Amino acid sequence: MTPSDKAYVPFVSVDHMMQLIHHIGLEKMLCELTDAIEADFLRWPEFDKTPRVASHSETGVIELMPTSDGEVYGFKYVNGHPSNTRTGHQTVTAFGLLADVATGYPVLLSEMTILTALRTAATSAMVARALAPKGAHVMAMIGNGAQSEFQSLAMKAVCGIDTVRLFDTDSAATAKCAANLAKTGLNVVICKSPEAAIEGAHILTTCTADKQYATILSDNMVGSGVHINAIGGDCPGKTELAKGILERSTIFVEYPEQTRIEGEIQQLASDHPVTELWQVLNGTAKGRTSEQQITLFDSVGFAIEDFSALRYIKNAIEGTGFSIQLDMLADPDDPRDLFGMVQRSAGRARIIQSMLF
Ligand code: NAD
Numbered sequence: 112m113t114p115s116d117k118a119y120v121p122f123v124s125v126d127h128m129m130q131l132i133h134h135i136g137l138e139k140m141l142c143e144l145t146d147a148i149e150a151d152f153l154r155w156p157e158f159d160k161t162p163r164v165a166s167h168s169e170t171g172v173i174e175l176m177p178t179s180d181g182e183v184y185g186f187k188y189v190n191g192h193p194s195n196t197r198t199g200h201q202t203v204t205a206f207g208l209l210a211d212v213a214t215g216y217p218v219l220l221s222e223m224t225i226l227t228a229l230r231t232a233a234t235s236a237m238v239a240r241a242l243a244p245k246g247a248h249v250m251a252m253i254g255n256g257a258q259s260e261f262q263s264l265a266m267k268a269v270c271g272i273d274t275v276r277l278f279d280t281d282s283a284a285t286a287k288c289a290a291n292l293a294k295t296g297l298n299v300v301i302c303k304s305p306e307a308a309i310e311g312a313h314i315l316t317t318c319t320a321d322k323q324y325a326t327i328l329s330d331n332m333v334g335s336g337v338h339i340n341a342i343g344g345d346c347p348g349k350t351e352l353a354k355g356i357l358e359r360s361t362i363f364v365e366y367p368e369q370t371r372i373e374g375e376i377q378q379l380a381s382d383h384p385v386t387e388l389w390q391v392l393n394g395t396a397k398g399r400t401s402e403q404q405i406t407l408f409d410s411v412g413f414a415i416e417d418f419s420a421l422r423y424i425k426n427a428i429e430g431t432g433f434s435i436q437l438d439m440l441a442d443p444d445d446p447r448d449l450f451g452m453v454q455r456s457a458g459r460a461r462i463i464q465s466m467l468f
Contacts, residue, residue, distance in 0.1 A: 145233040244402060248273045273297065316339075346373055
């Protein structure tokens with residue numbers, strides 16, 4: 112292999128991801144991501160699936176989320192640390208990788224903190240598009256942190272939501288969210304309580320961060336006919352909804368084996384019926400069947416959504432300047448002479464050191 116044949120791995124940094132969003136347009140990107148995720152849900156049986164591998168601590172969780180469709184392999188590294196914002200850190204940070212199954216070689220490395228917010232919002236919108244009541248145009252957004260604007264804009268772009276009613280226990284978070292959404296065309300209403308936020312809303316999104324069994328929505332707050340998009344309960348011991356709401360709802364999940372460990376349904380018996388979303392999307396399971404029904408998306412985030420998002424990004428950066436080439440792959444002229452390649456680099460190491468000192 113000559114130096115010009117050397118294989119590099121494209122890397123999308125946080126800065127490049129932000130530029131890519133502006134290049135494509137945020138709402139267009141959310142629509143395209145929604146369709147990309149839906150396309151992969153429609154070929155669900157082709158994927159390797161496993162609940163994510165979680166390492167829990169007192170302050171949070173670090174998780175690995177792998178999947179493969181037999182041609183491409185992907186994984187995401189992601190954390191969830193609800194107390195991080197107190198020290199100026201994100202609750203959720205992530206990066207992810209795609210690899211070619213035939214060779215095992217990585218083909219993309221990307222930041223995924225922003226991409227997770229985009230794919231989580233796109234997944235919410237994909238599900239609401241299938242399950243929300245007809246004509247839904249008002250959403251309550253409870254929890255106005257890092258995910259909230261993305262959730263709101265995906266619902267606007269994909270489902271035609273025109274009004275968001277905001278509530279957060281921290282009024283500064285609500286003020287931030289309202290300011291960020293001010294020029295998006297959404298009608299933004301700041302509310303003083305969760306009860307006020309859900310007034311007249313057809314879609315109720317909960318997206319709070321607290322490492323406990325919390326009750327963001329109690330049973331008496333939720334009337335018939337709404338669609339609930341429960342995002343924040345995504346870890347053992349971390350939920351947002353009163354059990355009574357779950358008992359009155361038809362519950363839709365990504366991957367039951369993972370959701371039973373991490374989702375709202377950890378509060379229910381392990382055989383409580385749930386419907387898999389991919390089957391609703393391909394028409395083999397029922398979605399909403401009546402105007403009175405409460406549909407609940409018990410979102411935890413599944414590896415296939417990250418896989419779809421990474422593949423979308425890999426295509427989107429082609430022909431743009433929104434990535435750099437990483438020297439991640441060792442490529443000795445003789446593949447078995449890795450040691451010799453290391454030895455031959457000694458001279459260059461001396462030159463680089465002598466330039467520094
Ligand atoms: P964040 O820390 O930026 O925001 C969380 C917000 O919730 C904060 O503004 C906080 O004040 C508010 N909050 C806490 N308790 C509340 C309460 N009782 N009522 C109203 N508001 C309350 O976190 P984020 O990045 O926006 O993530 C939110 C949650 O979503 C986290 O729990 C995260 O793990 C989860 N998440 C889920 C998915 C998924 O795919 N399901 C993806 C990403 C994040």
